[in-house]
Amino acid sequence: MRLGMVIDLKRCMACYGCQMSCKAEHGTPPGVFFARVLKREEGHYPTPRMLFLPVLCNHCSDAPCVSACPTGASHYAEHGIVDIDKDMCVGCRACMMACPYNNRYFLDERRYYFGEAGPTPYEEACSDRHPEGVVMKCNFCRHRLAEGKDPACVENCAAKARTFGDLDDPESIVSRLIKERGGFTLHPEAGTGPNVYYLGP
Amino acid sequence: MNRYDQLIVDLRGDYRPQREWGVGRGVLMVVGHFLVGVAGGTWVMASIYGVTAGLAVAYVLAALGALAHLAYLGRPERALGMMRRFRTSWIARGFIGLTLFLIGGGIYLAALLLAPDDVAGPVTRTGQVIAAVGTVVIIGYMGFCYTASKAIPFWHSPLHPALYIAFAFRGGVAALLVISAVTGVASGAGLLEMWIGVTTVVALFFALEIQGAWSGGNVAARWSVRDILAGRLALLFYGGTLALGLIVPLALLLVPGAHSPAAMALVGLTSAAGDFFMKLATVRAGVYLPLVMPARRQRA
Structure with missing residues (x-):
């Protein structure tokens, strides 16, 4: 089984629901976005258009971050998920330089959303999950998968633009979507074998 | 601008510079690479010229470089774990190489100091061989650390x-x-010729790298070149690398009959300072591969 995601750019309306639900699920500190939405305006009056690109860790089959990690903290977990063992990471940040998708974050110091007012109870509850001095990233919500749920960004996508499933199963919805709609990956030339696919707008 | 605000600005831009290596506390990593590189080169040169003081200086530089690397890490107390992934990670290989160098070099230097008449003894030879292996690794691994960074096209060369x-x-x-x-030990004239030769090779490699990055077709690599030659890093490059690291030493060498020990020391110091600024500029010039929007992909 190889878990992956398909994001339908025709359905995505850049509501940031994925970004916010990810933040709520993981309680990530300010400046850390496991899931984020890139926006860009293209063209000129009278035919400009807004382009959206939701991005997250691509959980590559041949992940350069895993190869670059000197400690083994970046590793392949079950079903091809790329995760970081926060107790092994030394914070050298080689993985951040290796990832062609810029989806890793280093927490150099504890930060809170309300600055000098200190942490909210929610931030206090989540801070143990994100120790300082290590790199962090999306892990396809492994804790939710273990409970039989989809990742938070998939579950909370209002437009149902995200589909999650087994890429090794040719009959799965994700495999069929990729085949029927011509799914593509970001930076295929990097040769990393991303497991997040996009369907064209 | 603080680190958080800078990150938000960077995330909004098309070309996001890397700010983990070479910026803020990340300067320690460049300092570490610089010191370890000089240590490796000094060990080789001191071995060729038979300068024991050079070996000792190389050892001290390597130890300082190791400390700079450790100080850079987010979790230095876990550093020993960096040996695990030597099969795939150049950082792991470098860590092992540096450890070998410090162990072997320590044994060799201790044997030279404690038993100078027994330089061919087994302990001395063992230390020398271990240090030699470590030297090869520490000289070679650094460039590969950058080349392995697929996200930074300028380095991925x-x-x-x-x-x-x-x-x-x-x-x-x-x-x-x-x-x-x-110390007045080694031959100054031979060293000067070697300095000119090695400097020519460095300048050639750098020019080729800049030319390759500029003409290679990758927009992020071109952005890096622009940053070095005419952008945010131009002062580091022209002032630190070219003026301090090349023009000043060459000017000192061209003064007829002025090859005094003090002038030679100044050539060495300015040359080393230029190397540091060159490394700092190329590390800071790292720009992440931009994520291309799908509509543009289809038009391409």
């Missing part, structure tokens, strides 16, 4: 390792110039 190896030798010659000026 086959010339980068060659450039770093050449830098190590230039640093080694520079260190020996300073040491020979202080």
Whole structure:
């Protein structure tokens, strides 16, 4: 089984629901976005258009971050998920330089959303999950998968633009979507074998 | 601008510079690479010229470089774990190489100091061989650390390792110039010729790398070149690398009959400073591969 995601750019309306639900699920500190939405305006009056690109860790089959990690903290977990063992990471940040998708974050110091007012109870509850001095990233919500749920960004996508499933199963919805709609990956030339696919707008 | 605000600005831009290596506390990593590179080169040059003081200086530089690396890490207390992934990670290989160098070099230097009449003894030879293996690794691994960074097209060049190896030798010659000026042991004339030769090789490799990045077709690599030659890093490059690291030493060498020990020491120091600024500029010039929007992909 190889878990992956398909994001339908025709359905995505850049509501940031994925970004916010990810933040709520993981309680990530300010400046850390496991899931984020890139926006860009293209063209000129009278035919400009807004382009959206939701991005997250691509959980590559041949992940350069895993190869670059000197400690083994970046590793392949079950079903091809790329995760970081926060107790092994030394914070050298080689993985951040290796990832062609810029989806890793280093927490150099504890930060809170309300600055000098200190942490909210929610931030206090989540801070143990994100120790300082290590790199962090999306892990396809492994804790939710273990409970039989989809990742938070998939579950909370209002437009149902995200589909999650087994890429090794040719009959799965994700495999069929990729085949029927011509799914593509970001930076295929990097040769990393991303497991997040996009369907064209 | 604080780190958080800078990150938000960077995330909004098309070309996001890397700010983990070479910026803020990340300067320690460049300092570490610089010191370790010079240490490797100095060990080789001191071995060729038979300058024991050079070996000692190389050892101290490597130890300081190791400390700088440790100080850079987010979790230095876990550093021993960095040996685990030596099969795939150049950082792991470098860590092992540096450890070997410090162990072997320590044994060799201790044997030289404690038993100078027994340089061919088994302990001395063992230390020498271990240090030699470590030297090869520490000179070679740094460039590969950058080349392995697929996210940064400017670094992801086959010339980068060659450039770093050449830098190590230039640093080694520079260190020996300073040491020979202080101790008066090595041949100053031979070293100067070697410095000119190695500097020519470094300049050639750098020019090829810049040309390759500019003409290679990758927009992020071109952005990096623009940053170095005419952007946010131009002062570091022109002031630190070209003026301090090349023009000043060359001017000192061109003054007829002025090859005094003090002038040679100044050549070595300015050359080494230029190397540091060159490394700092190329590390800071790293720009992440931009994520291309799908509509543009289809038009391409």
